[in-house]
Amino acid sequence: MIQRILFNSGLFKIDVLSSLVLLGVIFFTVLILLYSIGFMRGKPGRGQYYTYIILTSLASLAVCLTNNLVFLLVAWGFLGITLYLLIALAGPQAREAAKKTLIIVGGADALMVLAAAIIYCLTGTLEMDKIRISLSASSLLPVLAYLCLALACFAKAGAMPLHTWIPDCAENAPLPVTAFLPASLDKLLGIYLLARVSLDMFVMSRTMNMFLMLAGAFTIVAAVMMALIQHNMKRLLGYHAVSQVGYMVLGIGTGIPVGVAGGIFHMLNNAVYKSCLFLTAGSVEQRAKTSQLDALGGLSRLMPLTYISSLIASLSISGVPPFNGFISKWMVYQGLIGNWRLANGKWEMSVYLLCLVAAVFGSALTLASFLKLLHAVFLGQGEVLSKRQVREVSAWMWFPQLVLALLCIVFGIFAYQVPLKYFIGPAVGNNIEFFGLWAPALAAILLFVGMLAGLLIYCSGNIKQLSRRDKPYVGTEDIPAEARPTGTEFYRTVKEELGVLRGIYRKAEAGAFDIYHQAKDLIFGVTNFLRYLHNGVLPTYLVWCLLGMMGIFYLFLK
Amino acid sequence: MKDLFYYLIFPGFLFTGALGIFASWFDRKITARVQWRKGPPLLQPLYDLIKLLGKELILPANSSLWTFLVFPIVGLAASALASSIIWLAFLFPEKGFVGDVFVVIYLMGLPAISLIVASFASANPLASQGASREIKLLLSYELPFILAALVVLIKAQSIKLGGLIFYQAVNGLGIGSFSGAIAFIVALLCSQAKLGLVPFDMAEAETEIMAGAYIEFSGPLLAVFRLTKFMMLVAAPLFLVGLFLGNVAAGPGAFLLLILKYLAVVLLTVLIRNTNPRLRIDQAMKFFWGPVTLLAAVAVTLALFGK
Incomplete structure (x- = not known):
């Protein structure tokens, strides 16, 4: 039902x-x-x-x-x-x-x-x-x-x-x-x-x-x-x-x-x-x-x-x-x-x-x-x-x-x-035809075996002192806290040093490619124009009325 | 079981590792001859490896220990897998093993990714610096390299490595046309960068950031990275041979010819490395995304017109 x-x-x-x-x-x-x-x-x-x-x-x-x-x-x-x-x-x-x-x-x-x-x-x-x-x-x-x-x-x-x-x-x-x-x-x-x-x-x-x-x-x-x-x-x-x-x-x-x-x-x-x-x-x-x-x-x-x-x-x-x-x-x-x-x-x-x-x-x-x-x-x-x-x-x-x-x-x-x-x-x-070749299960097994082989290499080496820790080495100096790279600067080269990209990035950050910003600008532009016309000053409106009347008279009496 | 043999013994892990050690010696010997030195004995790279294995392992404090230890062997496994795939495409072009051209391109990216993640884990500012250069370098050569590979794919209308080699067996070498020759030059430059050799060794830059990404690795960890590099020294030039100079390597004679072609590509790489100074990373990016990509695009256009 x-x-x-x-x-x-x-x-x-x-x-x-x-x-x-x-x-x-x-x-x-x-x-x-x-x-x-x-x-x-x-x-x-x-x-x-x-x-x-x-x-x-x-x-x-x-x-x-x-x-x-x-x-x-x-x-x-x-x-x-x-x-x-x-x-x-x-x-x-x-x-x-x-x-x-x-x-x-x-x-x-x-x-x-x-x-x-x-x-x-x-x-x-x-x-x-x-x-x-x-x-x-x-x-x-x-x-x-x-x-x-x-x-x-x-x-x-x-x-x-x-x-x-x-x-x-x-x-x-x-x-x-x-x-x-x-x-x-x-x-x-x-x-x-x-x-x-x-x-x-x-x-x-x-x-x-x-x-x-x-x-x-x-x-x-x-x-x-x-x-x-x-x-x-x-x-x-x-x-x-x-x-x-x-x-x-x-x-x-x-x-x-x-x-x-x-x-x-x-x-x-x-x-x-x-x-x-x-x-x-x-x-x-x-x-x-x-x-x-x-x-x-x-x-x-x-x-x-x-x-x-x-x-x-x-x-x-x-x-x-x-x-x-x-x-x-x-x-x-x-x-x-x-x-x-x-x-x-x-x-x-x-x-x-x-x-x-x-x-x-x-x-x-x-x-x-x-x-x-x-x-x-x-x-x-x-x-x-x-x-x-x-x-x-x-x-x-x-x-x-x-x-x-x-x-x-x-x-x-x-x-x-x-x-x-x-x-x-x-x-x-159900009619998928593959042109290439990819066997993920086999690849995963082989990668795993390869990692085991790598582990074997580790073990054949000198790894008795896994507990030995030392400070990161920067030329025997202490690392100042403010020198910490966080990663946000990694791609500064891409953003600031490549000519064409630099210009595009600037525009993008200013919202030039944001359809919402552009539409907003367009709508505000139109309303600002209308607002400019409707300024609340009576003589201006009278001028518009007169101009309009003149236009209409011209059309009818032509 | 057969796949495991292919991967671990021949032509994968063991054979590629051995050939990589030989290629490294070849590189050092040629470099020495270029500089009017005598050069190391044949087994020197192997001795270096064994020596490294015996050295003490020091772990950086405040590091992410497991990431630091696991990622080096991920890169090793991936480079061995990539080279097995490429070798087997020469040996049995009709069969196909694990993956196609795209898989190989992605797998050859894995050693670089492993190095980057592992060095991030070491909590050393110089390592971060070096690794960030490595990423940017990866970005820069990836674009022209894809284009160069496409030249061959367009001609052969296949994305299986075996298919490419068959195509070349029937229609002549990939390098034997205008577009193929240009694409080969582009791919050679990209493979130079992939191997991290001068002039694209800014991620290591011993004299500037003290081996950069590798700075915190010692003993067995460094040995594993070294071995990965040796394997990549086999995989990357061999991939170029497969794309542009391929032949079916069924018999011993054909296999020898393949090895000779491979060594010729390595020789070119070594000569480039010995005749150029190191670039800055921004210069390298401009170089790869500018003239090299343009050259590759020209090659693709020529290939579209069948030239």
Whole structure:
């Protein structure tokens, strides 16, 4: 009976892709709730916090299950509101970020309403599984509808140019909220909808695929370049939350099974390691009472479990084999290479090459930025902090971190046996064709054996006095405390000494590439002009009236 | 079991290590001849290793001990795996072992990552300084190197190493075209930087920051790093041979030819190292992201036009 009402009415539908996202939503909700027990202890506004988290989770489930565009719009909009409320919970300093988020996400929702209207005009139905629109260059309306939907997904997932709310939100919102929404749930939902729209509802054209790929490639590199120069741990992670979306969009844009599967797999992997990273950042912030990289350091000895989780997640996101981030990126690369054979002329080919180079190079930049994070937070010299008695967080908090770190390893090493077989493969129709070769299980075994061999070399050496410790050597001098490198200056060369990049960085820091800033400037410019006209001085108004009358008389009496 | 043999004995760990020791001697001998010195005996690098193993291990205070101890062997394992993959692509190009070109590129990055993380753990400001240069160097050579590798991938339409070698067996060496020759020069410069040899040794810079990233490592730890370097001295030039000068090395004659090609690439590397002064890190970044990347882009464009 219930099943008939729910599923036969066309309001709800469940398939492999949506059940994958559904599982992800539930899994992350549970982990975040566990973590929040530790994190929110003794903080004000706990009742509201848990209510909003659960409401968010319910709305996300509705998004996954629905088959009706209007219902989707309602649930989607509801998510924007709960996100706004959750960010605003952090207190007065978060209000600006919350407003920005609401305006960007809400504005993108408006685009989605427009898209739904166009789709209804074109097809006469709102049931998503009955919609199949072909995108050809000659007709404008389908392209417009697709672009509107894609932009809504971009805003939710955080692809450029609608990404600017994520770093602000990451910096200000309570950390479990960032780990829950921008890092995992919004990625799952945004990319889910993008996949649903691009694979099922529209028949993609080459041009549209190229648009997606270029948007993805640009997002990867531009966002990670911004991440390189951040001084705040949370903001740095926020830029990576943007950059990783690029790989997913790029993967879905390739349009061939291995690339699409890579994109969706990357969505899952990213949710795992990115929320792990945000959770560890939350633990660090809770214990050290700061998230400024300059004030942290040497925490690996004080918070070993958090350190290990963070290390594994950092290596995963940087695409170090055999962790999970590597294999999904590698699948995206193959999606691009698979397109070489289909390439139609040199220009198309050069687009694929450009995207491939951006993706591989972006991964190196990600690595650089995470090495800096590891140095500044967990390694390096940290005498500053040990005095403050930082200790490991409670089990409520380290347990979810470790679970996620473990998943990074399992999804990496047993990629073919678990996620690709049960989740990703069925979602793209089980016809993934690999062009390359990667045997993660064998590689992991061999690496392990190699490490044992290395251990043998250690043991054959002189290691009797493992207890002999000495001060770090800097030419027999004591190291002055102010000479402590924290890591924030590592990439000053990139930021300040390379001509073209220096100019771009200056502009970016001034907000020149922030669509929110630009739109705000535009709107204030228009209102300032109107305000200038309405200055409240009666003679001015009279002059305007007279001028207007003259104009009208001239028109009528001409 | 067979895979374990490949990895540990031949052509992996043991063989690559031995060849690396030989290559290191070759490097030192040539350097000595360039400088009108006599040079060390053949087994000198091995003696150095054994000597290091016997030296006392001193751990820096306030360091992250486990990271400091574990990461050196991670780098060792990864360099052995990368070289096994490359060797086996020459020996059995049709079979394929563990990974393709992208896997090899990523695995060859792991020794650098291990060095960086381990030296971060040593809590020494000079180590941090050196390691930060190492990261920036990694960033700089990665971009042109990918482009140079793409030249070959575009031509062969394959991303398996064995496929590349087959392609060259049928269609002539990768270096034998305009684009291939340019790409080879670019890749050679990148491999120079990957090996941390002059003029790109600013991460160690003995005279400036006292071996930088390596400063706190002593005894067996330093020996492991040394061995990793030896293996990379095999893996990186050999990868270039695979991309640009590949031949199927099934019989003993072909294998000897392969070794000779490898030694030729090492010779080029050694000559570059002996005729150039050290660059600053910002100069290296400008060099790699400027002219070298441009050159690589030209090579890719030529390859697109089939030249």
